Amino acid sequence: xxxxxxxxxxxxxxxxxxxxxxxxxxxxxxxxxxxxxxxxxxxxxxxxxxxxxxxxxxxxxxxxxxxxxxxxxxxxxxxxxxxxxxxxxxxxxxxxxxxxxxxxxxxxxxxxxxxxxxxxxxxxxxxxxxxxxxxxxxxxxxxxxxxxxxxxxxxxxxxxxxxxxxxxxxxxxxxxxxxxxxxxxxxxxxxxxxxxxxxxxxxxxxxxxxxxxxxxxxxxxxxxxxxxxxxxxxxxxxxxxxxxxxxxxxxxxxxxxxxxxxxxxxxxxxxxxxxxxxxxxxxxxxxxxxxxxxxxxxxxxxxxxxxxxxxxxxxxxxxxxxxxxxxxxxxxxxxxxxxxxxxxxxxxxxxxxxxxxxxxxxxxxxxxxxxxxxxxxxxxxxxxxxxxxxxxx
Numbered sequence: 001x002x003x004x005x006x007x008x009x010x011x012x013x014x015x016x017x018x019x020x021x022x023x024x025x026x027x028x029x030x031x032x033x034x035x036x037x038x039x040x041x042x043x044x045x046x047x048x049x050x051x052x053x054x055x056x057x058x059x060x061x062x063x064x065x066x067x068x069x070x071x072x073x074x075x076x077x078x079x080x081x082x083x084x085x086x087x088x089x090x091x092x093x094x095x096x097x098x099x100x101x102x103x104x105x106x107x108x109x110x111x112x113x114x115x116x117x118x119x120x121x122x123x124x125x126x127x128x129x130x131x132x133x134x135x136x137x138x139x140x141x142x143x144x145x146x147x148x149x150x151x152x153x154x155x156x157x158x159x160x161x162x163x164x165x166x167x168x169x170x171x172x173x174x175x176x177x178x179x180x181x182x183x184x185x186x187x188x189x190x191x192x193x194x195x196x197x198x199x200x201x202x203x204x205x206x207x208x209x210x211x212x213x214x215x216x217x218x219x220x221x222x223x224x225x226x227x228x229x230x231x232x233x234x235x236x237x238x239x240x241x242x243x244x245x246x247x248x249x250x251x252x253x254x255x256x257x258x259x260x261x262x263x264x265x266x267x268x269x270x271x272x273x274x275x276x277x278x279x280x281x282x283x284x285x286x287x288x289x290x291x292x293x294x295x296x297x298x299x300x301x302x303x304x305x306x307x308x309x310x311x312x313x314x315x316x317x318x319x320x321x322x323x324x325x326x327x328x329x330x331x332x333x334x335x336x337x338x339x340x341x342x343x344x345x346x347x348x349x350x351x352x353x354x355x356x357x358x359x360x361x362x363x364x365x366x367x368x369x370x371x372x373x374x375x376x377x378x379x380x381x382x383x384x385x386x387x388x389x390x391x392x393x
Contacts, residue, residue, distance in 0.1 A: 024281050027222045030274040031251055033349070037270045040342055040351035041392035048088065048372060048386040051095045055080050058384040059363070060376050061166065065113045066365035072097070073365065074113040075384075083111065083119065083137070088367075093383065100137050108133075110165040112173065120173070122165055122180075130162035132171070132178065132202075148180065148200050150209045159184050159196040160211035166362050168305045172236045172243065178202045179243065181234045187226040187282040193219075198232045198245070199256075212260045216250060222277035224249050226287055228297040235308040235315070246306035246317060249275050253306055253317070253347070265347040269319050269339070273301045298322060298336060305361055309391075311368040314350070315343045316391070318361060342391055350393055359387060 052058060056077050065074045066088075073086045075096075081104065084096040102108070104121065106129075112120040121133040121142075130148040135141070148162045163180025165171045172179045179201045197211040215230070224230060233246040245254040251268030278287075278296050286292055304318035320336035335357055342350040358377035365372050370390035378385045 024223065024279050024284075026277045026279050027218075028274040028276040029218055029249060029251065031268045031270070031272060033266070033268065033270045035270050035349075038349070038351035040340065040353035042340070042353050042355070043390045043392060044356075044387055045390055046369065046388040047375075048388070049093050050075070050086050050384040050386070051093050052382055052384055056082075056084070058374070060360040060374060061109075061362055062374075063108075063110045064167070064363060064365055065111060066367060067113060068367065071367075074111065076102075076108065076111040078108055081108070083113075101140075102135060103140055104133060104135065104142060106131070106133070110171065112171060114173070120171065122163070122171065124162070124164055130182075146178065146202050146207060148202065148209065150211075159191065160200065161196075161198060163200055167364050168362055169232055169234045170236075172234075174241070176204050178204065181232045181245070183230045183232055185227050187223055187230075187287075189282045199243075213245065213254070213256065213262070216247070216252075216254070216264075218250060219247075223280055223282045223284075223287075225278055225293045225296055226282075227293060229300075229302060233303075233305045233318075235306050237308050238310060239313070244306050244308065244315065246303050248302035248304065249277075250303065251275075267306075267315070267317055267341070267343055267347050268303070269341055269352055270349065271352075273319075273321075275301050302336075305364075307364075307366065307371065309366055309371075311366070312391075312393070313345045314393070315345075315347065316371070317341045317343070318355075319352070340389075340391075342393060355389070356387075359389075 057079055058075060063076045071088045073088055075084045077084060081102045083100040083102055085098045086094050087097050106123040108121045109124050110122040114120060116137045119135045119137060121135050123129060123131050132146045133142045134144040136143055161182040161184045163171060164182035165180050169181045179199060181199050194214050197214050199212045201210050201212060229248045231248060235244045241258055243256045245256060251266060252264045253267040255263045255265060280286055299322050302320050304320055307316040319339045319341060323335060323337055338355040339352055340355050341352040344350060358375050360374035360376040363374035370388045372386040372388055375385040375387050
């Protein structure tokens, strides 16, 4: 049954590409390291089990925030608008220490715990609704809000993307600015590539908004599907005060300083990998078919999270590969194979290895003991499992 469904999906994709519209010229971005792969040793030791009550649903997109000083994990229950705190010093099944009801009408997709008097809550809600709220648990109220979209961007239809934060592209808070990354759907022939920006900055306390960082040149000419392959992933190095940007179609990463000056580093796999654009023009109506774009995305390699491990001063980058053979089918999409690539603080290659398929790449946190990813294959509704991935370097 799986093979028949897979064949049908690819038949739809091939039909859309090949029958009605002449194929556009594609371009392949191929890895160029020319060096041997170094196997990376990873151990899976300590699984954290968090108790969930009958109201709680913790999934791949749930927002969590780990506070190392108190070893506390803050989890936001977006359906019931509650903030739960779990003390990770506890042994066995971990129950929440505290549950805070959040009195806010907006739909919250991302949280950052700063203190009891400052919890940052973000709502995406379309272009005009991209807003950051500052919430006080002590006073049970929102005491400040910041909009991430300038009025002229909406009025002039400039394609500057408001932030769409997650664990893979968090909001970054410094003394005088808040920075987030996001993307807008779709691609178009003749668009102004310099105004299609990825990052938005709010200066504090003025609230001035500015947009920064267009896509690199490899995105300008060819068609990358307009969605999955345009999704940015970011991290922030608190020591250097620099942001790191990973884009799915690019073997390089971009390191961005506080003045928005960008330096590229090769941070790809040492395997022979080619990432190939779609054989359709950017304005082809076939791109409105989700099966076609999803089939394309699944069939080409792509990069994902760029994670900074401040405890060991190194980076990890996630690589997704097409399943060979096409072995799993979940809902309406294929599961790609996941690998992790390790680099030192200067982006020198340390090694790479395959990761288990059941790890939730959008729900993770970093501790001194390792990376913890949500086990999305867990079927027990009464608990959430976080699997420790310890990089043995």
